Amino acid sequence: MQKPFHDLFQKYDVPGPRYTSYPTVPSWGNDPLEQNQWFQSLETSIEQKNSDGFGIYIHIPFCQKLCLYCGCHKIIRKNDSWNKRYIEALLSEWKMYKSQISHWPELIELHLGGGTPTFFSPEELKSLILPILEEISLSKNFDFSFEADPRVTSQEHLQVLFDLGFRRLSLGVQDFDPLVQKTISREQSFDQVRELTEFARKIGYKSINHDLIYGLPKQTPKSIQSTIQQIRQLKPDRIAFYSYAYVPQVAKQQRVFKLEDIPQGGDKRQLFELGRELLLAEGYDELGMDHFSLPTDDLSKAHREKTLHRNFMGYVPYHVNPLIGLGASSIGDSGSAYSQNEKDIKTYMDKIESKELPLFRGYQLSQKDRIIKERILELMTQFQLTYEDEFKNIEEFDSIKKNFKNFSEDGLLEFTENGFELTDIGKCFARNVAMSLDIRLPKKTSTPVFSRSI
């Protein structure tokens, strides 16, 4: 029988991962992979030819000003004195990969994330991207995208990146309410967002995403409603409607918020439900955790065709393998191993300059990890889980299944012939269901490393 909402929130609002990887980063341990081991796993994944192409993620950690809510890996810089050195380091890192791998597949995805990629000038971005694309063959479906802070992104940035092949961008909007913006120290106007969205469309960008967050300090149902009403006028192709990750132990600047200003539990969920209803009424499809898109967007099409994938960059309509991460804190994924770079920017640059790959920590997946990873991917992209034979054969299957029974009793899922589907209310708790499969989830620590699941 369906339990009341309130009871479900009480029970399931616990810290938990967002499963952009499995196993999740905190369960990898602290040791890096050996450089040869990492290259070998990349070679092996390329030989398998089981993807639509390889991907490159480039992390540009710089921002002009600190937003108080921010949970990203960033560094505030008042000037551009590190830009040149950092770009040179990124290019040297790429050269190390390029010289080690014998046969590159086609490049399908290139994403610039941050921090703020448009902290670099248009010319600097050009000096970074052009050498990377030299001698690389592109997939006919290549998808180049970047994250843009409307406060520091110019029309020239959009034009130069467009000329380099970028057709997708993501604007950080978060919320338009003046009080919320002031509280989180992120003040930007609707006109700034409108002008960039309209200009990007005019010059030919195919897919524009707006990032919104629910659960920010001082947000109310009224402010969410008003933000979404403004968004409606611009009709972005995609909307990421993120749950505010309040992790003051890790993102220390979040400590300035008053607890009573931060919507929690049922109040926070109400903000999501309201936003979700408004977006669905506007014709958006709900894709999976936190993501919506218009039926014409490639993500919606992939969702309908059940070919959606999820990696460190979020949902994608194709299968990227391997993924090369360049820059401080970037994560690479070969399918059978993960590897993260040094997070500290100076250490990252120093290591590159001494011709060392800046590997900081990594993880080699076991066969069992891969089986569970596939099932968590199915859950996060299709809100369903199939009892594949391999999955049924892992020794933990019976104990995991018991959890599913409990979720079913709470009305979160319905069993099918060979697995289950999440119910509408169950979709809100997809993270909790995924956690019940996660046999590597770190035990409780005094410093919570994950945000709460609601």
Ligand SMILES: C[S@@+](CC[C@H](N)C(=O)[O-])C[C@H]1O[C@@H](n2cnc3c(N)ncnc32)[C@H](O)[C@@H]1O
């Ligand atoms: C790297 S930032 C985007 C690029 C650019 N720096 C900007 O702020 O516009 C990526 C996105 O992460 C989201 N984000 C950052 N901190 C968050 C937090 N604590 N909880 C939830 N989402 C967060 C925001 O929506 C933000 O737009």
Ligand code: SF4
């Ligand atoms: S939200 Fe964006 S601009 Fe603000 S501090 Fe974080 S990464 Fe930088």
